[in-house]
Amino acid sequence: MTGRGDGSSERGAVEAFGAAADGAVEAGSDVEAAVEVLRCSPDERAERGVSDDDVRAAFLTVVREGDAEAKDLRGVELPAIELDRLTVEGADRHPVDLREATIESLSARFATIRLPVRLDDATVGDVALDEAHVEEAILADGATVTGDFDAFEAEFAGDVEFEGATFEGRFDVDESTFANDVTFDGATFEGAAEARAAEFYGDSNLLDDNTSFTGAAFESDADFRQTGFGFTHFERATFAGEADFQEARFDGDAEFDEAVFEGFADFDEARFDGDTGFADVTFAGDADFRGAAFSGRERALDEDVTFERSTFAGDVDFRHARFRFVTFADVAFEDVAHFEEAEFDADATFAGATFAAEADFDEGRFREDADFSGVEFAARAVFRGAEFTGGANFLEDDLTFEGAHFGADADFHDAEITSANFVDTTFGGEIDFSGAVFSDRIDFEASQVEGDAWVDFTRAKIVSGRIAQPAENWVRYDLTLASLGDVELVAAAEGDHRRLLDFFRFCRTEFTEFDGHEFDFSGHREYLDRNAWAIHEFHEPPDADPDYELEMTPEVTETTYLKAKQSAAAVGDMKVAGEFRVKRQQYSRAKNLEVARDGSAPLWTRIKNSGRAAENWFLGVTCGHGMRPIRIGFAFVLAPLLYVPFYALGDFLDVLGGDPFMTAAGQVAPAELVTAQGLSTLFDVARFSYISYTTIGYGFLGPEGRLAEVLAASEAYLSVVLSALLVYALVKRSEM
Incomplete structure (x- = not known):
């Protein structure tokens, strides 16, 4: 596509130039004549009859044969120069100097140019260099191409x-x-x-x-x-x-x-x-x-x-982009920012950035540290399914939102985070961490600037860390179905610690999922003692109507306290474990009663659950499910006195028949209770009840009526049951 051409048009132009220049220039070489023609003004050429073809021929002569002086064509005015398909080279390497020249147009299509060209401050019309080979420099600083x-x-x-x-x-x-x-x-x-x-x-x-x-x-x-x-x-x-x-x-x-x-x-x-x-x-x-x-x-x-410090006034789209070390520090995103499925293979810094509209980092991948400290999210921020694996700087947080502000909803649903810092973070909307995983630790100290939203940790997994409440504008935390490891719950003010758990909702929360990282309730005994060891009740603002993941039914609540008991036992705090066991039994009884009252359930199922509820009630009343040894001790000592009215007042209870309750100790009318004889009889009746209860059987007092015999036998059975419960309660108490 390049070459020298057949040369016929070029030779014709030279011959025409020679004829026209004959007599118009003084005798001399062709180069000198050509230079003279090129340096003439267009009017002077017209007066001498020099055509545009003559000028082009003169230009080629100077380019090919001229020396440095001849090629100095600064300020010349030239018509269209056509060099198409030509090989343009000179006798030496000096550039063709067309600085400040004016050229109607320059065409070198398919041409080969083998010497430098200077066009500084020149004015050229159209320039055509399609498929040209320019082997030397083109220097055209300040040039103007009008076409x-x-x-x-x-x-x-x-x-x-x-x-x-x-x-x-x-x-x-x-x-x-x-x-x-x-x-x-x-x-x-x-x-x-x-x-x-x-x-x-x-x-x-x-x-x-x-x-x-x-x-x-x-x-x-x-x-x-x-x-x-x-x-x-x-x-x-x-x-x-x-x-x-x-x-x-x-x-x-x-x-x-x-x-x-x-x-x-x-x-x-x-x-x-x-x-x-x-x-x-x-x-x-x-x-x-x-x-x-x-x-x-x-x-x-x-x-x-x-x-850094850039401004995106419109939508910006970084979807599927991939970065190594990158900084967006102090960047202003004034419209929607898309970072969906973007990959950050090294540190990513967004410190001080502002997002005026939605910021979408859905399924982003941050493989080293990510810094969002001091970021302002004025609208919704989305980090659904994002991964913050960190690991490059082991002494720093893998993810930090320290001092960041979320003016609207923050969505971290199913995010995977190694370690995170949310200290001094403020939220103005719903905060969704449902399903999020914190595989190392979390440092969370957030405040609510407006509204009554809560941090949704539903189904989240937090291996270790710290969740702190600030001095004011406390945030609620829903830990329904979450897995909690050795996470410390603290308040900025020591005096506020006793109300701390009011702002945490535990509902079927796992506390022992992570080996060596069990949640410890020991630090919250003051709160638990004051609130009857309740942890499932969420402190809600007035008129709140939250849409919780699970309703606190008796069955759900029972499971909640079962898991809390297992957590306390795992860290060796048997006192707390026992108290949670009592709470669990209370809601187990409610669950059984709920089934017993269900008319759609099979009859046998209702009967069994009624029995379980009765058994649960009995254990709770007598020994507090093993946690109240003093109660069962009093019950054990005073239980025989419950039988005394039946034995002593048999005649008065004539609706049941007096004789069936008769014992060898005799009976007494109510009016005789204040007499010496009545009190003596009452003492003998009580002594008989204790003899029957303890199964001592001295032989001089015994039951005579049929019902008295039944009651005396039941006393012996009751003593066995209560003594077993007393031993059970004492053993449980000794484990604390």
């Missing part, structure tokens, strides 16, 4: 400099290759700029920027789709229209610091393999970084990519 600049599939082997240049028409370098350094610093692109699938690599300058658009102004759309860059600078560049960098590749460092994107900024699927800077950038429109990858250079002291 279109077309360089489709062109190859630039030397430096290309257009610093401060102005392109008034379309700028098109689609699929072009820039093998050396390229500079468009301060350039102005008034028309559309297109560099689709172009290659900007500068292998000669390994330590410097290879491509620079620093301070450039793109006043229309800029299209860099699928473009490849080495080390690249776009600092302080402005993009008035759409900036399209879809699938662009940045093999070296890429700097966009202080750039301004007034329209849509599209970096969809872009690849940043070097360190990348987007600090102090203004994205006035929407920004799209979906699937972008920021790999970085693995420099230990620098972030691989920074968006």
Whole structure:
């Protein structure tokens, strides 16, 4: 596609130039004559009859045969220069100096240019370099291209400099290759700029920027789709229209610091393999970084990519993006921020950022430390299914929201977190940690700034840590079906500790799931003693109507206290374990009675549950389910006195018949109880009851009536039962 051509048009132009110049220039070489023609003004050429073809022929003569002096064509005014399909080379390597020149147009399609060209401050109309091979530098600082600049599939082997240049028409370098350094610093692109699938690599300058658009102004759309860059600078560049960098590749460092994107900024699927800077950038429109990858250079002291202090005024989309070390510190997200399924392979910093609209980190992956300290979430924040595995800095929190503010709902449903810091965090909406897993520890000290929402830890798993209530604006915690390890519950003020558990709801909560990390109720004995060892009641504000995961039915409550008892036993606190066992039995009785009252249940089932309820009641009354030895002691001692009225007042209880209750101790009428004889008889009756109860059987007192015989036998049985319960209660008490 390139070559020297057949030369016929070129020779004809030279011959025409010779004929026209004959007599118009003094005798001398062709080069001198050509220089003279080129340095004439257009009016002077017209007077001498020099055509545009003559000028083009003269230009070729100077380029090919002239020395440095001849090639000094600064300030000349030239018609359209056509070099299509030609090989343009000179007798030496001196550049063609067209600084401050005015050229109607320049065309070198399919041409090969083998010498440098200087166009600094020149004014050129259309420039056509389609599929040209430019082997030397083009230096055009401050140049103005008034027409279109077309360089489709062109190859630039030397430096290309257009610093401060102005392109008034379309700028098109689609699929072009820039093998050396390229500079468009301060350039102005008034028309559309297109560099689709172009290659900007500068292998000669390994330590410097290879491509620079620093301070450039793109006043229309800029299209860099699928473009490849080495080390690249776009600092302080402005993009008035759409900036399209879809699938662009940045093999070296890429700097966009202080750039301004007034329209849509599209970096969809872009690849940043070097360190990348987007600090102090203004994205006035929407920004799209979906699937972008920021790999970085693995420099230990620098972030691989920074968006620090930037502003996203429109929607920003980082879905499926991948980062190494990245900072979004102090970034302002003024519209929706999408980070769904984004991956952060190294530390991620969002400290001091503000999210004015929804922040969506749904299923994000944070494989090292994530810092959200001091972040302001004005709207809903979503971290559903996000993973914060941490592990890089073992002395720091893997995830921190210290000092962060959630102005609306915060959703951490099913999030997986190694360790987290929520100290001094404030919430203004619902806080959902349901199903979340904290596999190492949590440090949670949050306050509620408004509303009556609670922290929903339903089905959450917390291995260890600390949940603290601040000095004011306490937050409620629902631990229904949660798994709690050695988590310390504390209050900022020591005096508030006694009401602490009012703000925690335990409902079928697991306390012993994690080996070596059992929850310990010992530190809350003061509260538990004051509140009759109740832990299932949630302190709710007036008129609250929460939608809990589970209703506190007797069955659910019984299971709650069973798990609490197992927790206390696991840490060796038998006192607390026993008290929780008593509470469990109370709700077990309520559960049995509920079944017994259920008319739809089978009759035998109702009967069995009635019996269980009666048995439960008896154990509770007599010995407090083993926790009240004094009670069973009194019951054991005083139980025979319950039989005395039946034995002694048999005659008075004539509705039952007096004689059936007769004993050898005799009977007494109620009126005789105040007499000496009556009191003596009453004493003998009581003595008979105790003899029967203790089964001593001295032989001189015995039952005579049929019912007296039955009652005496039942006393013996009752003594066995109560003595067994007394021993049971004493043993249980000794274990505490």
